[in-house]
Amino acid sequence: MIKVLFFAGLREQLGCDALDVDAADIASIAQLRTRLAGKDAAWQSALASEQLQVAVNQRLATMHADVKDGDEVAFFPPVTGG
Amino acid sequence: MIKVLFFAGLREQLGCDALDVDAADIASIAQLRTRLAGKDAAWQSALASEQLQVAVNQRLATMHADVKDGDEVAFFPPVTGG
Amino acid sequence: MAAIISVSVQAEGFDPGEEYRSLRSENFADGATAMFVGNVRDFSPIEPVGSPVENSKGNSVAVLELEHYPGMAESALTDIARQAAQRWPLGRVRVIHRFGQLRAGEEIVFVGTSSAHRQAALDACAFIMDFLKSRAPFWKKEIGQGAESGHWVQARHSDEDALKKW
C-alpha cells in the first residue's frame, strides 16, 4: 500500500485527507496521480493543477519521482507559511 | 572661532579633546588641518593619517569642505561602532 | 564547530524576548544576533460602509488558520536550518513555526541566528525565511469576521523568486 495524504485547498476540494492506494502497477508519482485522477471528474480536475506539489516520505519530490510499496506520498498546493 | 573636537585614538594621541581655533585665514578643512599640524611634531604625525575622518557641524565631510567662523569641526579615526 | 539548531512546530504561542535570551545564554562567542518575527496582519485599506467583512487580500482578517504537514514540517525546517549552518558560520539557530488558529497580531514564525559575524547572522536569517516561505509545508487560510468558510492564501511568485538570490 501507498499512503496518500492531501493538504489545504486540495484536501478541501477532494473532501479527503488521506487514503491508501494499492502499490501494484504504480512505480512513479505520475502513475499514482493518474490513478487518483481516474476516480471521478472532481479528482481529475483537482489533481490537474500544474501548481500541485508532492512529497515522498516527507521530502519534496518531483512528479517524476519513484514510489514504492510502503511509501507516504503527499499532494498539496504551493506552501504559504511564514 | 572654530570649535575643533578630537575623538578616540586621535584624541589620545594628541592629549586633547577640544580646542578653539581663530577662523581668520581658514576657509577649508584642509587649511584647518595644516594649521593644527603645525603645532608640533606629534600633531603633525597624528593629523597626517590618510584614514582621518572629519565632520563639520556634526555631519561627515571631506577634507575639501568649507569651514567658517562658528563651525564645529571634529577629526576622528574610522568609526568602529555597532 | 557545528551550530546548535533548535526547531519547534507548535500550536502554542512564543515570546521573542525569551527566544532572544535563549540565543544569548552563555553565548560569548557570537557578537551578532539576527531575528525575524512574522505576525498575523489585520488591515482594511478599503472597507466600504455596509460591505460584508471579507477574507480576501486587503480586508480585515479575523482569524488565520495555519494547516501543516506534521512530521514533514519539522524535518523541512530542520533541513533549511542545517543548510544555513553549512553556508554561514553560525553559533545557534532557532526556528519556531506555529499552526492552528491565530488572531491578528499574534506571532506565527520566529527565526533567530547568532554568529561572530553580523552579515552571516543577517544573511542566514533572511535565507531561512526565504526557504521556509517556499519549502516548508504550511498553508494559511484567512477566515473573516463572521465568515463561515475561509480563503486560502495564494502563494506568490515573488516568494519563489526570492530563492534565486541564494
Add this chain to the structure above:
Amino acid sequence: MAAIISVSVQAEGFDPGEEYRSLRSENFADGATAMFVGNVRDFSPIEPVGSPVENSKGNSVAVLELEHYPGMAESALTDIARQAAQRWPLGRVRVIHRFGQLRAGEEIVFVGTSSAHRQAALDACAFIMDFLKSRAPFWKKEIGQGAESGHWVQARHSDEDALKKW
C-alpha cells in the same frame, strides 16, 4: 505613510524583548519584524597558559569602552534610519546604540524594523547596521582584564565594502 522612527544613544542597557513589544504594540499593519542585536564578545581561541591577558583581537575582552560623539551620534543614526525608511516601506524603525563601559555579553546595539513585507524589514535592518558600522561616530576600545590601558579596535575594510551592495 511615514515610518515612525525612534533613535536612542544611551549609557543604560536595553531589553530586546521590550523593544520587540514596542515595535509590535498596536501595529497590525506590519506582519514582518526584523531585528539585529550586537553584543560584546569575549573569546580566547588561543590563550597559552601563563600568557598575560591581552586585549587584542581574539583574546579575552574584559571591558569594552565605547566612545561617541554626542549630538552627531544621534543625528547620524536618525539620518541612516530615515534613508532606510525612504528606501523601503517601513512601519517602524528603532535604533539604540550604547556608549560607556560594557562587559562581555552585554548589548551594544539594537536595530529593529517593521514592515508589511519581510524582505523590506530584513533588508532595511541589514542596511541600517551596515551604515551604522561605517558612518555613525562610535569607537570601541577593548580593555583586557587587569590591563590599565586599552586597545582601539581598528576599522575593517570589509565594513566599508559592505556599503557597496546598497
